[in-house]
Amino acid sequence: VLECTGITKVYGSGAVAVQALAGVTARFLPGEFTAVMGPSGSGKTTFLQVLAGLDSPTSGSVVIRGRDITTMSDRELTDLRRDRVGFVFQSFNLIPTLTAEQNILLPLRLARREPDPGRLDDVVRMLGVQDRLDHRPAQLSGGQQQRVAVARALLTRPDLVFADEPTGSLDLSTGSALLDQLRTACRTLGQTIVMVTHDPHAATYADRVLLLADGRIRQELRAPDR
Amino acid sequence: VLECTGITKVYGSGAVAVQALAGVTARFLPGEFTAVMGPSGSGKTTFLQVLAGLDSPTSGSVVIRGRDITTMSDRELTDLRRDRVGFVFQSFNLIPTLTAEQNILLPLRLARREPDPGRLDDVVRMLGVQDRLDHRPAQLSGGQQQRVAVARALLTRPDLVFADEPTGSLDLSTGSALLDQLRTACRTLGQTIVMVTHDPHAATYADRVLLLADGRIRQELRAPDR
């Protein structure tokens, strides 16, 4: 459902150029849960942003459901992301002036679709933020903000979910519950999940782990039974 | 060097009041490294902000070097924080328009003190951000931003260091190196460190762990040899 070939990404130019990705090729199947791990600064966030069409690679192609997104117009890309992609950002990117509930519903409103109140209720209860819906981000703890960002990404059940360290601000039991829900969404809804994590425990919920270092995939690890 | 007695903190009022802290009493000694753990939303960030004088408690007192900070004027509190306290925020709070280096030097500049170039160089190399000093926060990875925030807090070797999940965005080896440096600063410089963490591995670097739940300290754990 998603593949990338020969992705490179260079930031800046000349003496201060940073080669964030140096040739990455990968395929992601329906229902597959992939973890991406690697040292700080190895290119994981850049990788996710290029795969999700939030940033363009310097070279290489990204194909989603048969279409090369690197050649799409801005308009087509925006529509595709709105309909097919959920993204949990490493620093959450919540709108400070909106409440938690408004933040969660925002992508749906932008798509001019009606929220399904039953679905909203399920998602917020699943993430344990049901009694913080009228708080703004500044009135939430770090872990509550993170869970609101996850709810926003999962609400519409998008085909592709990109999660950049979704349990980084959560205690072990809240984080494990979230990872369980992600894995279930893969199994039962056929969603494709790509999750960056620094936490080896979180990686155990995935079907495979891609190890990134210096902008390249060094190794792919798979548990024996998957 | 630091103690708090009967700290409560209520946000909001009436039907939407949130009791973030419900009576916390604790003492912190020179050279002591304390970890604070607990579920998401249990009051850890609120606790740190009250201890550091960044927020005022609803009731109770906080005494730093014999002075009750809850009765200080804003001016005295600002001076005390500037001279005695380093704070690493859960969401870093870097200034987006300044470079990494400018962010790290900012507290010193505000105190109208001259940076010691040797000290700056030591701190940035210790945290591995020496070749990102002219990047602005948006041009840094999540873990690099976190390390810049830590450098800013440690530069002046303050007596009291409050760190809100300082390794949340770091891979295991970068995080372990940082924790090692924090522990060394306690042992050799006599700094007092209070670190919120969700990571049990990070807690092993501390002398003791305070477990917070529902705004109270439930338990104190100490390793046998400390």
Ligand SMILES: Nc1ncnc2c1ncn2[C@@H]1O[C@H](COP(=O)(O)OP(=O)(O)OP(=O)(O)O)[C@@H](O)[C@H]1O
């Ligand atoms: N300005 C505010 N107004 C209302 N409630 C608030 C405000 N700030 C925090 N809270 C609430 O106070 C409680 C404690 O928040 P705090 O940020 O201290 O938790 P925490 O233990 O640091 O959590 P985490 O591990 O998720 O960072 C949370 O339930 C939060 O929703």
Ligand SMILES: Nc1ncnc2c1ncn2[C@@H]1O[C@H](COP(=O)(O)OP(=O)(O)OP(=O)(O)O)[C@@H](O)[C@H]1O
């Ligand atoms: N806009 C930019 N301009 C210049 N360099 C950048 C920019 N954005 C990122 N970088 C650099 O690209 C490299 C990869 O960054 P990226 O955010 O992908 O790392 P990461 O693996 O997600 O790290 P972390 O685990 O710390 O979040 C880093 O060395 C970073 O400094």
Ligand SMILES: [Mg+2]
């Ligand atoms: Mg990142």
Ligand SMILES: [Mg+2]
């Ligand atoms: Mg917190």
